[in-house]
Amino acid sequence: MIRSKYLDSFVSRETSRKLYQYHQCLMNNNQKMSLISKSTEREAYIRHYEDSAQIIEYISNQDENILDIGTGAGLPGIILDLIKVDKKLDFHVNLLEKSPKKCKFLKEAIRLLDLDIKIHNADVSMVRNKNYSVVTARAFKPLGTFLNILHKSNIKFKKLILLKGEKYKNEILDAKKYWEINCELHDSITNKASKVFVINSVKRISA
Template sequence: MPAISGPDHLRAHLPVSRETLDRLQIYVDLLRRWQRAVNLVGPSTIEEVWTRHILDSAQLLAYIPQQAKSLLDIGTGAGLPGLILAIMGVEQVHLMESDAKKVTFLREAARLTKTNVTLHHGRIETLEPFPVDVVTARALASVEGLLDYTRPYRQADSVCLFLKGGGVEQELRQAATRWKMTVNQFPSATADEGVILKLEAIRDVG
């Protein structure tokens, strides 16, 4: 993918209002400042933050069902993709993160960008489950692991949106030994081998 990274690159892929761009810029500026002290994202990716992180997260917006009312982003880290989707207009976003420093960053980022999200500090295995319509995750675990983690949060019609790279086919084959589901794959706008995995009608058969 081209190494162009900035607000214009985001707008070339997605319709974004000036107000939303301004809020995303506030997020990016804060991320750059905090990154000097807290490892929020890979150091080598910070110079391409608009492509590698903002667009990578925002592209999920097109795959969220219109009727969805709640979204859970597990292992959200710096709020990727969950906080970015909330800034883009997704409502009832829950961000789950176990690292206290990252939770502090998320709280400050939500405040400065005037974004309404619910923060959950802890590991997904130890928190009290609640039902959600959409689950998102990025660079966290295998497909099988993600389905295990999110089982208590998913409903019969919940949708999972996972950002994946190379090796996704092997992950899906492994997951299929325990789970039945409808699988759709869409090319990522940010990485040649990147895939947006949309999983629906998920049933545990193992």
Template sequence: MSEKAEFLKSVDVSRETLERLEGFQQLLIKWNGAINLVSPHTIRQIWSRHFLDSAQIFDLSEGGSGLWMDIGSGGGFPGLIVAILAAEKRPDLSVMLVESDRRKAAFLTTVAMKLGLKVTVKVDRIEALPPANCDILSARALAPLSDLLGYAARHLAKDGICLFPKGIRWRDELAEAAKNWSFSHEQFPSLTDKDAVILKMKEPVHV
């Protein structure tokens, strides 16, 4: 079974959403040689390593509307995948992508425009932005959990949630974060890495 078929087996999408995903794939391959959006050795695994890995984060979110803030968006994971899925499944959801690298931000803006996505791209460092009061905050491969919770405490709405995919050392990161932060959390096994989880976190408070 092809990677795309495996993705479609796990994620139910319309023909229009599939066409947007295929368009994103083409743009990612086109731009990657120039600005290294994703590691070259994963470019042949786009549908599993990047698309499915991001789609599973969307599936753990809550509600139908509000603001989803993705920080350190890079090549668009999970933020652009969230926006593509939301266009079909949660059309009232707004997506904000935060990326300080101007070339990567230009890529994100181009993809959003060409695919007709409801996306705002902020070209800045996350700590420099005014509080966003977002309902969902996500970050993939950006920073240690302790740092992510600091960003969440600044930008998350009172009842908002964080969705952070973490690798094999996720237990160590949780223990380290608990030294300085109070929070509630659940962990969900990753569909793409047996040693990884997605941490769903709420109410981060520095202690």
């Protein structure tokens, strides 16, 4: 197992112990269902936990709640909840996932770690009229598709934080055909070719 220098630089012993418990729970369940790609198991601390954790840098103590859409194994939602105490933050995490099997895993992990997280077992396109301080998503949908879903579902946010891979430029260009987007692009700490999008506002400019 390759550990994360970033996480080790600020998490307490207690958080580190909980991260390891989460890791073991994830590894056990990954044998039965595909929560993360098997080829990334050995590097899970960096590829998945550190990658998810870097979002915390863009969350402030004014952010009260987070909705993590298409959370899968709880990435980034569970990781953010685990580390928030080390950054003196106090937000409430909601996880949205359409797969009942993955929700069963989330329930097990949350109980094991004794976390106060709400799970919503639903398809995001069926959700209506919600309002969150922060909406997050990792490895979910292309930006334009995602903005359309949020718009149709009337899911409002103050900040939208997305982890994006190598195709991020095309995603922004495509989305900008239909949306005016106020977006900060930050370098990912786990992959030079990836970015963290911090979107502060969006406005639809064409149908």
